[in-house]
Amino acid sequence: MIEVRNLAKYYGSVRAVDNVSFTIEEGEVVGFLGPNGAGKTTTLRVLTCYQPATSGSAKVAGHDVFTESMAVRREVGYLPESVPLYPEMRVREYLHFRGKLRGLDRPRRNAAIARVSERCWLPDVINRPISQLSKGFRQRVGLADALLHNPRVLIMDEPTIGLDPAQIRETRSLIRELAQEHTVLLSSHILPEVEVTCRRIIIIHRGKIVASGTPAELRQRITAGSQLIAELKGPEAEVTAGIRKLDGVKDVHSEPADGWTRVTVSARHDLREAIYKLSAEKGWPLRELRRDVATLEDFFVKIVAGAHQSEG
Ligand SMILES: Nc1ncnc2c1ncn2[C@@H]1O[C@H](COP(=O)(O)OP(=O)(O)O)[C@@H](O)[C@H]1O
Ligand SMILES: [Mg+2]
Numbered sequence: 157m158i159e160v161r162n163l164a165k166y167y168g169s170v171r172a173v174d175n176v177s178f179t180i181e182e183g184e185v186v187g188f189l190g191p192n193g194a195g196k197t198t199t200l201r202v203l204t205c206y207q208p209a210t211s212g213s214a215k216v217a218g219h220d221v222f223t224e225s226m227a228v229r230r231e232v233g234y235l236p237e238s239v240p241l242y243p244e245m246r247v248r249e250y251l252h253f254r255g256k257l258r259g260l261d262r263p264r265r266n267a268a269i270a271r272v273s274e275r276c277w278l279p280d281v282i283n284r285p286i287s288q289l290s291k292g293f294r295q296r297v298g299l300a301d302a303l304l305h306n307p308r309v310l311i312m313d314e315p316t317i318g319l320d321p322a323q324i325r326e327t328r329s330l331i332r333e334l335a336q337e338h339t340v341l342l343s344s345h346i347l348p349e350v351e352v353t354c355r356r357i358i359i360i361h362r363g364k365i366v367a368s369g370t371p372a373e374l375r376q377r378i379t380a381g382s383q384l385i386a387e388l389k390g391p392e393a394e395v396t397a398g399i400r401k402l403d404g405v406k407d408v409h410s411e412p413a414d415g416w417t418r419v420t421v422s423a424r425h426d427l428r429e430a431i432y433k434l435s436a437e438k439g440w441p442l443r444e445l446r447r448d449v450a451t452l453e454d455f456f457v458k459i460v461a462g463a464h465q466s467e468g
Pocket of ligand 2: 196197198237313
């Protein structure tokens with residue numbers, strides 16, 4: 157449904173998107189994940205024909221975004237990061253205005269507005285001025301607008317950014333519903349965000365795709381890189397030596413911490429139980445034992461470093 161080949165976009169000398177390729181099948185729900193400045197918005201804007209790429213190609217629903225932009229726009233609903241709304245208009249009025257721009261006549265607009273307002277949980281506010289709506293409702297108006305022409309593909313840029321926790325939960329369940337009827341590509345800079353809504357995640361960093369997989373696969377790669385932190389009360393040399401002997405240990409660092417020994421352990425698997433048993437066996441009190449799960453940023457850095465190593 158979406159086919160991107162060797163896409164690149166430069167802003168002057170800034171390389172925002174660098175030779176990106178990926179494919180999204182019909183019916184998939186894919187998260188485009190990356191830190192700020194990774195190139196997410198730029199890629200989505202190329203796919204929605206809002207701006208041209210510097211090189212490469214992209215097709216949506218079989219149509220080329222460069223040469224058949226009108227056909228692409230018919231197939232795609234786009235929710236940009238900040239939805240440009242007209243605050244003085246009422247919701248229904250705004251949706252009529254947008255429907256007219258899309259060339260829908262009045263009967264078709266009425267039918268479409270009834271459908272999308274139901275779909276996006278808007279009936280209660282349909283006659284309210286947009287200026288009176290909360291950010292969560294404005295987001296839904298933006299979504300309703302994106303769905304007016306009943307596109308097969310829905311592209312959303314950071315759809316939950318700036319929403320409060322209750323609004324985030326609502327938007328997530330709305331996205332899950334929409335995902336049953338549309339092919340969905342959404343971007344986020346937060347891992348849990350794409351984890352809960354998407355069945356596949358593509359990670360982009362500095363304009364390049366650095367990893368992709370199911371949320372479970374990526375989560376596993378992240379926790380596999382995590383470290384264990386423990387504080388035991390015992391002679392530093394003995395504590396370190398004892399931990400070093402545990403099965404699966406790759407590396408141990410130790411430092412004294414006001415009479416205790418603080419160790420940072422990297423290992424092939426979770427050693428918390430083994431460390432607890434060691435402390436009980438040796439009679440070394442244990443006051444801290446936790447897994448320091450790598451942050452997404454650590455994960456990016458690691459993946460990117462790994463990519464450089466395998467290139468070299
Ligand atoms: N209109 C623009 N002019 C110049 N540089 C831009 C423009 N838009 C984005 N960039 C740069 O391109 C890179 C990617 O930006 P963007 O696609 O917005 O990333 P993301 O959406 O992942 O945060 C960043 O380095 C950003 O500063
Ligand atoms: Mg962005």
